[in-house]
Amino acid sequence: MKIEGLLENKSYILEHMPKGFYTCSKNLGIKDESLDFTVILSSKPANAAAMFTQSTFCGAPIPIGKKNVANGILQCFAINSKNANVATGEEGVKNVIEIVDLIAKELDISPEDILPSSTGVIGHQLPIDKIRKGIQNLKDNLVEGGLEKSAEAIMTTDTHPKLKMCKIGNATLVGIAKGSGMIEPNMATLLSYFVTDADIPSATLQTIFREAINQSFNMVSIDTDTSTSDTVAIMANGLAGKVDFQQFKESLTAMSIDLAKEIARDGEGATKLLEVNVDGASSFEQAKKIGKSIVNSPLVKTAIFGKDPNWGRIAMAIGKCEDEIEVNPEKISIYFGDMLIYNGKPINDDNLIKILNYLENPEIIIRVSLGLGTEEATVWGCDLSYDYVEINGSYTT
Amino acid sequence: MKIEGLLENKSYILEHMPKGFYTCSKNLGIKDESLDFTVILSSKPANAAAMFTQSTFCGAPIPIGKKNVANGILQCFAINSKNANVATGEEGVKNVIEIVDLIAKELDISPEDILPSSTGVIGHQLPIDKIRKGIQNLKDNLVEGGLEKSAEAIMTTDTHPKLKMCKIGNATLVGIAKGSGMIEPNMATLLSYFVTDADIPSATLQTIFREAINQSFNMVSIDTDTSTSDTVAIMANGLAGKVDFQQFKESLTAMSIDLAKEIARDGEGATKLLEVNVDGASSFEQAKKIGKSIVNSPLVKTAIFGKDPNWGRIAMAIGKCEDEIEVNPEKISIYFGDMLIYNGKPINDDNLIKILNYLENPEIIIRVSLGLGTEEATVWGCDLSYDYVEINGSYTT
Numbered sequence: 001m002k003i004e005g006l007l008e009n010k011s012y013i014l015e016h017m018p019k020g021f022y023t024c025s026k027n028l029g030i031k032d033e034s035l036d037f038t039v040i041l042s043s044k045p046a047n048a049a050a051m052f053t054q055s056t057f058c059g060a061p062i063p064i065g066k067k068n069v070a071n072g073i074l075q076c077f078a079i080n081s082k083n084a085n086v087a088t089g090e091e092g093v094k095n096v097i098e099i100v101d102l103i104a105k106e107l108d109i110s111p112e113d114i115l116p117s118s119t120g121v122i123g124h125q126l127p128i129d130k131i132r133k134g135i136q137n138l139k140d141n142l143v144e145g146g147l148e149k150s151a152e153a154i155m156t157t158d159t160h161p162k163l164k165m166c167k168i169g170n171a172t173l174v175g176i177a178k179g180s181g182m183i184e185p186n187m188a189t190l191l192s193y194f195v196t197d198a199d200i201p202s203a204t205l206q207t208i209f210r211e212a213i214n215q216s217f218n219m220v221s222i223d224t225d226t227s228t229s230d231t232v233a234i235m236a237n238g239l240a241g242k243v244d245f246q247q248f249k250e251s252l253t254a255m256s257i258d259l260a261k262e263i264a265r266d267g268e269g270a271t272k273l274l275e276v277n278v279d280g281a282s283s284f285e286q287a288k289k290i291g292k293s294i295v296n297s298p299l300v301k302t303a304i305f306g307k308d309p310n311w312g313r314i315a316m317a318i319g320k321c322e323d324e325i326e327v328n329p330e331k332i333s334i335y336f337g338d339m340l341i342y343n344g345k346p347i348n349d350d351n352l353i354k355i356l357n358y359l360e361n362p363e364i365i366i367r368v369s370l371g372l373g374t375e376e377a378t379v380w381g382c383d384l385s386y387d388y389v390e391i392n393g394s395y396t397t
Numbered sequence: 398m399k400i401e402g403l404l405e406n407k408s409y410i411l412e413h414m415p416k417g418f419y420t421c422s423k424n425l426g427i428k429d430e431s432l433d434f435t436v437i438l439s440s441k442p443a444n445a446a447a448m449f450t451q452s453t454f455c456g457a458p459i460p461i462g463k464k465n466v467a468n469g470i471l472q473c474f475a476i477n478s479k480n481a482n483v484a485t486g487e488e489g490v491k492n493v494i495e496i497v498d499l500i501a502k503e504l505d506i507s508p509e510d511i512l513p514s515s516t517g518v519i520g521h522q523l524p525i526d527k528i529r530k531g532i533q534n535l536k537d538n539l540v541e542g543g544l545e546k547s548a549e550a551i552m553t554t555d556t557h558p559k560l561k562m563c564k565i566g567n568a569t570l571v572g573i574a575k576g577s578g579m580i581e582p583n584m585a586t587l588l589s590y591f592v593t594d595a596d597i598p599s600a601t602l603q604t605i606f607r608e609a610i611n612q613s614f615n616m617v618s619i620d621t622d623t624s625t626s627d628t629v630a631i632m633a634n635g636l637a638g639k640v641d642f643q644q645f646k647e648s649l650t651a652m653s654i655d656l657a658k659e660i661a662r663d664g665e666g667a668t669k670l671l672e673v674n675v676d677g678a679s680s681f682e683q684a685k686k687i688g689k690s691i692v693n694s695p696l697v698k699t700a701i702f703g704k705d706p707n708w709g710r711i712a713m714a715i716g717k718c719e720d721e722i723e724v725n726p727e728k729i730s731i732y733f734g735d736m737l738i739y740n741g742k743p744i745n746d747d748n749l750i751k752i753l754n755y756l757e758n759p760e761i762i763i764r765v766s767l768g769l770g771t772e773e774a775t776v777w778g779c780d781l782s783y784d785y786v787e788i789n790g791s792y793t794t
Contacts, residue, residue, distance in 0.1 A: 056723050057716025087712045087726065089742025122709020123743045224621070225696050228713050298695070298781075299622045299789055306790025312519020315484040316625050319454025326453050329484065345486025346520045384695075386783050392696055393703025 016165065017145030018172040018197035019239040020044065024141045025149035028134040030127055031082035031120070035153035037134055039103060040077040040193060041142065045113055046235035047202040048074035049209040053230035060085045060092035061116040064100065065231060068112050072202030074235050075113035077193050078103050079154050081178070085118040085126050086228040095126050102135045117231045119178065119191055120156055147195070151176035154191050157391060162262045164255045168248045171198035171240035175255050177232075179222065179263030192217065192232040192259060198248060199238035208249045209234055216256030219288070219379045222267035224296045264380040265363075269387030272304055273363045279376035280369040282325040287370075287377035290327075293317045294366060295381035305383035307359040309352065311341045314366060331371030336364070413562065414542030415569040415594035416636040417441065421538045422546035425531040427524055428479035428517070432550035434531055436500060437474040437590060438539065442510055443632035444599040445471035446606040450627035457482045457489035458513040461497065462628060465509050469599030471632050472510035474590050475500050476551050478575070482515040482523050483625040492523050499532045514628045516575065516588055517553055544592070548573035551588050554788060559659045561652045565645045568595035568637035572652050574629075576617075576660030589614065589629040589656060595645060596635035605646045606631055613653030616685070616776045617661050621693045661777040662760075666784030669701055670760045676773035677766040679722040684767075684774035687724075690714045691763060692778030702780035704756040706749065708738045711763060728768030733761070 020043040030036045050069040052062050068074065078099065085092045096116055104111035118126070151161035158178050165174045177192035200208070213232055234252075265273040276294045281287035294300055297317040303310040314334055318327060334342040337358050341347050358364075417440040427433045447466040449459050465471065475496065482489050493513050501508035515523070548558035555575050562571045574589035597605070610629055631649075662670040673691045678684035691697055694714040700707040711731055715724060731739040734755050738744050755761075 053716075054719070055713070055716035056718075057712045057726050057729075084709070087709055087739060087743060089727070091742065121707070122712055123739065125743075225694050225710075225713060225717065228716050297622050298785070302786050302789035305786065308791060310518070312481070312484055313622075315454045315519055316452070316622060319450075319452035319625050320622065321453075322451070329454050330486070332454075342484060342520065345488065346484060346522075384786060386786050388695070389699050389702065389781060389783050389786060392699035394705060 016167070016172055017147065018174055018195055020197055020237050021147070021195045022142040022144055023146035023150050024138050024143065025146065025153040026134060026141070028080070028130045030080060030130065035149065036082045037080045037131070038150040038153035039107070039138060040147065040150055040195060041107060042075050042195070042235050042237040044237055045073050045075045046237035047072060047200060047205050048233065048235045049206040050115060050231065050233035051210065051213055053227055055228045057087065057228055059118055059229040060088055060096045061118050062229070062231070064096050065115045065117065068115055069233065072206065073113060074115050074233070075109045076103065076107065077115050077117070077233060077235070079117040079119070079191065080126070080131070081154050081156050082120040083118060083124055083126050084120045084122050084229050086122040088123070088125050091125055095128050098128065099131055099135070102132060103138065106135050106138045115233050117191055117229065119154065119229050122228060147174050147176055150193070154178045157268055159266055162259055162266070164258050166251050166255060168198060168251050169243045171196055171243045173198065173248070173251055173255065175259055177259040177263060179266060191229070194234035194252070196234070196236045197238065197240035198236050198243040199241050200236045200243070200245065200248065204245060205234065205236055208245065208252060212249065212253040212256045215253055216260040219377070220260045220264050221292055221296050221379065221381050222264065261380050264382050267382035268391045269385040269389070270382030271385055272383045274301070274304055274381045274383060275363065275365045275378060277365065277367045277376065277378050278370065279367070280371045280373060281375040281377070282373040284375045284377055286323050286325065287375050288379065289321050289323065290318055290368065290370070291377050291379035293321050294368070295379050298384055301381070301384035304359070304364055305385045307356065309336065309355045309359060311336070314368070315342065318368060325372060327370055327372065333369040333371070335367040413564070413569055414544065415571055415592055417594055417634050418544070418592045419539040419541055420543035420547050421535050421540065422543065422550040423531060423538070425477070425527045427477060427527065432546065433479045434477045434528070435547040435550035436504070436535060437544065437547055437592060438504060439472050439592070439632050439634040441634055442470050442472045443634035444469060444597060444602050445630065445632045446599070446603040447512060447628065447630035448607065448610055450624055452625045454484065454625050456515055456626040457485055457493045458515050459626070459628070461493050462512045462514065465512055466630065469603065470510060471512050471630070472506050473500065473504065474512050474514070474630060474632070476514040476516070476588065477523070477528070478551050478553055479517040480515060480521055480523050481517045481519050481626050483519040485520070485522050488522055492525050495525065496528055496532070499529060500535065503532050503535045512630055514588055514626065516551065516626050519625060544571050544573055547590070551575045554665055556663055559656055559663070561655050563648050563652060565595060565648050566640045568593055568640045570595065570645070570648055570652060572656055574656040574660060576663060588626070591631035591649070593631070593633045594635065594637035595633050595640040596638050597633045597640070597642065597645065601642060602631065602633055605642065605649060609646065609650040609653045612650055613657040616774070617657045618689055618693050618776070618778050658777050661779050664779035665788045666782040666786070667779030668782055669780045671698070671701055671778045671780060672760065672762045672775060673778070674762065674764045674773065674775050675767065676764070677768045677770060678772040678774070679770040681772045681774055683720050683722060684772050685776065686718050686720065687715055687765065687767070688774050688776035690718045691765070692776050695781055698778070698781035701756070701761055702782045704753065706733065706752045706756060708733070711765070712739065715765060722769060724767055724769065730766040730768070732764040
């Protein structure tokens with residue numbers, strides 16, 4: 001199983017798009033002159049699955065997407081960036097419904113087969129006139145493939161588009177994602193879309209999809225702030241025929257982890273990818289909770305940014321997790337990379353130079369062994385830098 | 398009830414210390430040349446109460462303090478800063494026991510009446526030789542009062558000492574506190590100590606104390622990072638005779654809130670105090686959870702730092718709270734100060750200039766009405782600035 005990233009192998013990717021997917025990406029002028037709108041269309045209704053934010057203050061498109069994917073069939077993703085259509089009241093809902101209807105009419109598909117998404121600033125109405133105008137000539141501008149443009153059109157504060165692809169038998173799987181800020185997905189991530197020409201029954205697809213997402217996007221946190229718009233969805237149109245389900249599941253999971261790490265690496269202001277492995281836990285939930293606590297701690301994140309071997313903050317982040325089975329500091333080991341720094345007591349500072357060198361790396365791995373059981377979890381995040389503060393201290397104004 | 402702060406009225410405070418409390422504050426050279434050690438001694442065993450961190454990775458002094466206060470009697474607080482004595486294994490525990498014994502011998506009191514605390518860096522053994530030496534002449538250097546020096550000696554990254562005092566009948570209540578970073582107390586705060594010469598039975602004192610702390614320190618968060626060393630404690634030696642319990646409780650609560658706000662205002666790198674009032678909630682827990690979610694959101698905190706009226710992030714922080722009774726965005730109102738910005742839909746931007754002016758203030762109040770019930774809560778925090786990143790990106794090295 002080989003997963004290709006857009007930047008590494010552009011020509012390969014352009015030649016190997018899955019069959020029967022068409023896109024149109026354009027600038028509607030929602031905020032500036034960058035791409036801000038994309039539709040991803042399957043030539044026929046596709047088996048589909050999706051997961052959404054659990055926010056109770058969710059975006060206007062979310063309930064409509066949920067309703068439309070409920071029967072396991074979709075034919076089109078329609079996404080705008082630069083405006084999230086959240087906290088926009090009845091007018092926001094009316095706008096999504098109109099957009100979905102206009103796209104359905106223009107592309108000659110059922111409105112119930114469209115999954116709409118919006119991402120960007122909260123609390124502003126969509127510029128509906130501009131969107132109406134942009135939909136008018138969608139059909140004439142569809143291109144086969146073109147998902148690399150879609151990956152660009154869904155970006156907000158991302159610094160680069162995120163696209164991955166791989167082959168499973170005769171079929172191809174492509175995933176695109178955007179992330180950057182307001183990222184601690186709860187059952188879903190900000191925005192990520194997969195398309196494949198593999199033939200997979202809808203029920204199987206939903207099971208595989210849920211498991212892959214829970215091991216990838218749901219293990220990432222940039223800043224603890226669960227978005228109002230998290231959506232991740234897949235369409236499988238079957239044009240390449242049957243594939244091995246196990247192989248498909250492994251590929252989808254690996255690609256999702258790849259995209260999730262890419263989102264963490266490109267977190268707002270991030271200079272380092274932070275991976276936390278927690279093992280020896282009494283349950284997966286305990287391992288995940290402690291991993292998330294470490295990866296979310298502002299004190300750990302600033303220490304990693306500052307290349308500061310202040311591992312006491314890792315101990316703090318472990319200690320603040322409440323759990324049925326309590327951790328015992330005497331049984332705990334903490335590592336930077338493969339360097340043991342604490343095992344019930346501090347290890348002496350002989351390898352401080354080695355640790356300082358390690359902290360220069362762009363990817364930092366923290367490992368914690370709890371000594372309680374056999375369960376484990378891996379989570380991803382990033383450091384907290386001046387640039388996070390700068391990017392988010394001046395977003396709307 | 399008038400509460401005085403040290404900086405505002407130094408001479409008044411020096412003249413009105415509660416009776417029968419002696420202190421010695423000194424530099425032991427734990428890190429640099431600033432005060433790093435203080436003992437606060439009552440001339441007789443005092444009724445006492447204390448609350449501690451719930452961290453499972455707690456400091457070595459915590460279990461000993463818990464044991465010693467269990468009978469409701471204490472005679473001495475002994476505190477060092479610049480080293481937290483956390484994650485130090487058996488040697489760390491042995492050191493606390495030795496320190497408590499040495500202080501008891503030097504001051505001729507029972508070791509079981511001493512509450513020890515340590516705050517500072519995690520994962521380093523205390524410089525026990527320096528501490529042994531510092532304890533040798535403690536008794537000769539005791540001064541009556543002197544709590545303003547104790548407030549200084551317990552500081553770590555605080556920018557100024559925090560001391561408050563008030564009269565309740567003939568009695569005086571003094572509180573000191575330190576905060577700054579690693580602050581999201583869970584049932585307690587970093588370090589805060591109260592002394593009073595009021596005569597209050599131990600059981601009453603414990604009840605009053607718990608209620609006051611739950612309304613104040615437990616409602617503050619600087620950075621979501623619950624410390625390993627949170628301790629808040631009170632001694633009441635009775636030398637000023639009886640007081641009205643209700644009045645004492647009100648004073649203690651008001652003083653605790655005052656100190657809690659002072660800690661938030663002086664949070665690491667903070668430029669603004671952030672107060673969040675949540676009302677119309679279905680339970681106090683729901684109001685507190687939503688308040689904490691807003692005050693802890695890095696995106697809200699950076700927006701406040703940047704004076705950015707990006708209230709959509711408040712909506713996001715409300716939405717990410719899971720609760721039995723779900724909020725309904727249509728019923729929610731959001732205010733900056735007294736300016737309504739959302740009530741089921743965005744309010745138009747007519748008062749944007751007024752909001753921008755408001756965001757220039759050093760204290761920002763966000764109000765959220767949920768429209769579900771009659772419960773409410775107030776929490777405090779601060780903004781997230783470049784300086785937080787700088788302070789914490791280079792702490793141990």
